Amino acid sequence: xxxxxxxxxxxxxxxxxxxxxxxxxxxxxxxxxxxxxxxxxxxxxxxxxxxxxxxxxxxxxxxxxxxxxxxxxxxxxxxxxxxxxxxxxxxxxxxxxxxxxxxxxxxxxxxxxxxxxxxxxxxxxxxxxxxxxxxxxxxxxxxxxxxxxxxxxxxxxxxxxxxxxxxxxxxxxxxxxxxxxxxxxxxxxxxxxxxxxxxxxxxxxxxxxxxxxxxxxxxxxxxxxxxxxxxxxxxxxxxxxxxxxxxxxxxxxxxxxxxxxxxxxxxxxxxxxxxxxxxxxxxxxxxxxxxxxxxxxxxxxxxxxxxxxxxxxxxxxxxxxxxxxxxxxxx
Amino acid sequence: xxxxxxxxxxxxxxxxxxxxxxxxxxxxxxxxxxxxxxxxxxxxxxxxxxxxxxxxxxxxxxxxxxxxxxxxxxxxxxxxxxxxxxxxxxxxxxxxxxxxxxxxxxxxxxxxxxxxxxxxxxxxxxxxxxxxxxxxxxxxxxxxxxxxxxxxxxxxxxxxxxxxxxxxxxxxxxxxxxxxxxxxxxxxxxxxxxxxxxxxxxxxxxxxxxxxxxxxxxxxxxxxxxxxxxxxxxxxxxxxxxxxxxxxxxxxxxxxxxxxxxxxxxxxxxxxxxxxxxxxxxxxxx
Numbered sequence: 001x002x003x004x005x006x007x008x009x010x011x012x013x014x015x016x017x018x019x020x021x022x023x024x025x026x027x028x029x030x031x032x033x034x035x036x037x038x039x040x041x042x043x044x045x046x047x048x049x050x051x052x053x054x055x056x057x058x059x060x061x062x063x064x065x066x067x068x069x070x071x072x073x074x075x076x077x078x079x080x081x082x083x084x085x086x087x088x089x090x091x092x093x094x095x096x097x098x099x100x101x102x103x104x105x106x107x108x109x110x111x112x113x114x115x116x117x118x119x120x121x122x123x124x125x126x127x128x129x130x131x132x133x134x135x136x137x138x139x140x141x142x143x144x145x146x147x148x149x150x151x152x153x154x155x156x157x158x159x160x161x162x163x164x165x166x167x168x169x170x171x172x173x174x175x176x177x178x179x180x181x182x183x184x185x186x187x188x189x190x191x192x193x194x195x196x197x198x199x200x201x202x203x204x205x206x207x208x209x210x211x212x213x214x215x216x217x218x219x220x221x222x223x224x225x226x227x228x229x230x231x232x233x234x235x236x237x238x239x240x241x242x243x244x245x246x247x248x249x250x251x252x253x254x255x256x257x258x259x260x261x262x263x264x265x266x267x268x269x270x271x272x273x274x275x276x277x278x279x280x281x282x283x284x285x286x287x288x289x290x291x292x293x294x295x296x297x298x299x300x301x302x303x304x305x306x307x308x309x310x311x312x313x314x315x316x317x318x319x320x321x322x323x324x325x326x327x328x329x330x331x
Numbered sequence: 332x333x334x335x336x337x338x339x340x341x342x343x344x345x346x347x348x349x350x351x352x353x354x355x356x357x358x359x360x361x362x363x364x365x366x367x368x369x370x371x372x373x374x375x376x377x378x379x380x381x382x383x384x385x386x387x388x389x390x391x392x393x394x395x396x397x398x399x400x401x402x403x404x405x406x407x408x409x410x411x412x413x414x415x416x417x418x419x420x421x422x423x424x425x426x427x428x429x430x431x432x433x434x435x436x437x438x439x440x441x442x443x444x445x446x447x448x449x450x451x452x453x454x455x456x457x458x459x460x461x462x463x464x465x466x467x468x469x470x471x472x473x474x475x476x477x478x479x480x481x482x483x484x485x486x487x488x489x490x491x492x493x494x495x496x497x498x499x500x501x502x503x504x505x506x507x508x509x510x511x512x513x514x515x516x517x518x519x520x521x522x523x524x525x526x527x528x529x530x531x532x533x534x535x536x537x538x539x540x541x542x543x544x545x546x547x548x549x550x551x552x553x554x555x556x557x558x559x560x561x562x563x564x565x566x567x568x569x570x571x572x573x574x575x576x577x578x579x580x581x582x583x584x585x586x587x588x589x590x591x592x593x594x595x596x597x598x599x600x601x602x603x604x605x606x607x608x609x610x611x612x613x614x615x616x617x
Contacts, residue, residue, distance in 0.1 A: 070423055072430075120609045124367050124422050128557055129605070131369075135554035136595065144591045249550060253430060260427075290442070296434030303428040304417040 032174060036167040044166045045238075046282060050274045051170075051177045052234045057258035057270035058184050059227035064256070065265030066188050067220045068200030069122060073114055073130030075251030076137035077225045081107035081232025082242045083141065083148065086156045096160060096237070103236060104229040110137070111225020112218075119217040122203070134252055142244040153243025156236060163237070173234055180230055181268070187223060188267055196220055250292065257299055263309030272310050337464055339583050345472040347579025348479025349538055353552055354559035355486055355571045356530030362566015363503050363523050365422065369429045370410065371531050372553030373436035378403040378532025379539035379548075380444045383451045392454045396536045400529040406436075407528030411521055437549060446546050451539035475537055482530070483572055490568060499523055503566060555582075558597050562604055564614025573612060 036044045056078050064070040085103035088094040094102075118129045141148045148154065163169045187193055198206045199213055207213050236242065245251070258277045262269030277298070284294045306313060357371045368374075378399040386395030410432055418424040453471045460467040490496040498519050501509045510516045535544070538552065558578050563570025578597050585596030604612070 070427075117605055120605070124426055125561075125609070127423065127426055128367060128561060132554055132557045132561060132601070135550065135557075136597075139551070139554070140592065140595060146591065250434070253434070256427075290438055292434045292438040292441075296431040296436075296438070299431030299434070300414065300428055303424045303431065304414070307421075307424055 029178075036170045041166045044170050046278060048166070048170045048173050048238060050271070050278050051173050052231050052238055053255060053258060053278060054271040054274040055177055055180055055231040055234070056228055056255045057262065057274050058181065058267055059224045059231065060256055061259040061262075061264060061267055061270050062184060062188060062224045062227065063220060064259060065267070066193055066200060067196045067217060069118075069126050069217065069221075070256070071118075071130040071224075072127055072249070072252045072256060073118075073134035073137075074224070074228050074255055075249065075253070076134035076247045077107045077111050077114070077228045078232040078235070078255070079141070079242065079247030079251060080110045080137060081229040082236040082239070082246050083154070085233050085236035086154045086240075086242045087147070089157050090154055096157070099236070100233040103233040104226065107229025107232055108222060108226045111228070112222050114225070115218045115221035119214050119221060131249070131252075134247070135249065138244055138247045138249070141247050148244070151244060153241060153246075156240040156242075158240055159237050169237070173238070176230070176234060180227060184227060185267060192216070192219070250295070253299070254295060257295070257302070259309075260307070261298075261302060261309050263312030263315070266309070266311040266315070269309055269311030276310070338466060338468070339587055340580070341463070341468055341472065341476075343580035343583030344576070345476045345479075345541075345579075346583060347575045348476045349534060349542075350555055350559055350579055351479050351572055351575035352482050352537065353531055353534035354556040354563075354575055355482065355568060356527035356534070357556045358560045358563065358566055358568070358571045359486075359530075360524055360527035361560060363499055364520050366415065366524070367422075367426045367429065368410075368524075368527070369426060369553065370433040370436055371528075371556060372549035372551075373433040373440070374403045374406060374528050374531040375535040375538065375552050376544060376549035377406065377436055377440050377535070379451065379535025379544045380440055380449060382532070382536035383449045383539055383544065384444075386451060392452065392536070392540075395451065396533060399532040399536050401532075403532030403535070404525040404529040407525050408521060410528075411524045433549070433553075437546070440549075441546055448543050448545040449539060450543045451536055453540050469541075472541060475541065478537070479575075482533075483568070486568055495519070495522070555597075558601055560611070562601055562611055564608075564611030567611075567613035570611060570613030 035047055039047065056074065060071060060074050081103035083103075084106040085096075085099040088099035088102050089096050114130060114133050117133065118126055121129055142150060144150075158164065159169060163172045188196070195206065195211055195216055198209075198211070199216060203213055235246070239246075254277060258273035259270050260273065261276055262271065262273030280294065280298065281291060284291055288294075302309075308316060353371070353375055357368065360366050360368050360371075381402050382392075382395040382399035384395075385398040386392050389395070410429070414428060414432065415425060418428055457471040457474050459470055461470050461473065462468075463473075488496075490499060498509065498514060498516075502516050502519055506516050509519075534552070538544070538548070542548065555578060559571055559574035561574075562577055563572070563574030577600065581596050581600060585592065589596065608614070
């Protein structure tokens with residue numbers, strides 16, 4: 001039995017037409033391209049951060065929204081990629097590009113290990129297990145001082161010259177995030193993604209229809225880990241520093257909160273969630289150091305009042321209006 | 332030295348006793364209320380810090396422990412009555428809500444007590460060492476071991492030989508039937524929740540005396556408790572005891588043999604176990 005966070009996911013009948021999607025996509029693309037030209041450089045780096053964490057949140061949504069498996073271990077998978085990329089360049093003196101490749105590989109491998117252990121469980125057990133696995137990675141990064149530098153962390157060697165500038169780096173990240181987002185969109189809307197949704201809604205029915213449920217979940221988890229790894233490698237370039245706080249629980253929690261705030265099962269809602277949460281973090285940090293309190297309170301409020309998230313809520317409202325309209329025309 | 336001797340085994344056993352005290356509260360709440368209280372680690376930390384402050388002010392550790400348990404039980408009651416009622420019957424929303432609470436409580440502890448490391452003072456009676464099997468071992472740790480056994484026996488008696496225990500067990504199996512026979516099951520639930528939280532507070536005071544308390548102590552004890560409950564199975568007292576023994580001993584052996592990877596050593600057996608019994612050693616399907 002898979003337990004989604006909110007039961008109210010709009011059905012497929014309410015999906016807007018392709019032409020309208022294309023128009024919205026064009027507007028979004030134009031906005032993203034123009035953004036760094038109008039924003040001051042600090043805000044550009046926040047926008048970059050939003051893009052990176054949007055990918056991480058989407059990777060969580062891929063599991064939580066489409067396979068019905070809410071994970072709290074993705075901060076660790078994300079951070080493993082960051083650690084490996086920085087370790088490769090700063091300690092072993094390798095090139096940044098191979099570092100990125102190894103980072104993503106490490107994250108994918110870690111996700112495969114997590115997946116083997118976790119896919120047999122669902123609901124709260126899955127959540128607890130991924131949480132415990134993520135914490136083990138955190139404990140390892142904290143204690144394995146000779147490799148990870150312990151609490152002091154590891155400092156990177158900086159970005160290559162051509163993307164050292166904030167605006168250039170923003171475009172570079174956008175250049176990666178756009179195709180990755182497209183790939184994830186295709187992934188969840190493929191027949192494979194439909195099968196995942198079937199598993200989310202009724203595992204036993206999918207099993208009796210002859211689907212190999214564990215294999216589907218395994219592939220979904222590994223794919224999700226790959227995307228989290230991409231985000232983690234980008235973060236290595238963005239932050240140029242990694243410490244246990246990169247893999248700690250609050251990373252997983254913040255990313256999950258982004259996915260939930262945007263709307264679980266909406267994929268692109270993750271960017272809305274990332275924008276809201278990261279803007280909130282920046283706004284709050286200007287006034288107080290109590291960000292964990294704000295993060296926790298936001299989580300509590302969202303769980304009580306809006307578990308379906310912003311995009312999810314808009315979808316529900318739209319589908320209600322559409323139903324009202326259609327019932328009116330019927331009468 | 333061969334690596335593992337009586338000293339390490341005793342260390343493992345005493346750590347297991349502490350883990351049992353903390354994890355038994357967690358598993359009790361998990362088993363009966365189906366609530367995974369991820370604020371349990373934060374309650375442990377707050378309980379320990381409050382116990383420290385009261386002990387410093389009054390000079391009595393017993394008073395400190397009682398105050399810690401009372402405070403944490405009240406926090407638990409506020410959580411159960413004030414917040415959980417909005418998300419009843421939605422398992423995942425409950426878990427994530429308690430996670431939010433954990434963040435708020437942690438930050439609160441940081442505001443009130445700061446980021447320093449605190450050690451709850453051990454009462455004079457329990458200071459010093461005693462001779463066991465030809466070696467000296469701290470009295471306080473032996474006391475913790477004894478306390479762990481006492482808590483196990485007390486909880487076992489409570490669950491199996493009292494009316495309240497019968498109500499709790501009945502509530503686990505069929506809350507509607509208990510309700511229908513004229514029992515206010517919500518009050519039983521609240522009481523159990525407070526008891527579970529109080530155990531976290533007690534654990535905090537004891538842990539504060541031999542592991543010390545610092546800002547990430549809550550996360551560490553939470554992941555140990557999770558490992559205990561995942562191994563033992565939810566809601567099972569015996570499971571919690573066996574899980575605590577396994578995790579405690581493995582942890583202390585791991586610390587000696589692979590100092591940097593000690594955290595990793597509890598992971599192997601947990602993984603192996605899950606491959607064969609996804610619900611833990613003593614877990615039953617819901």
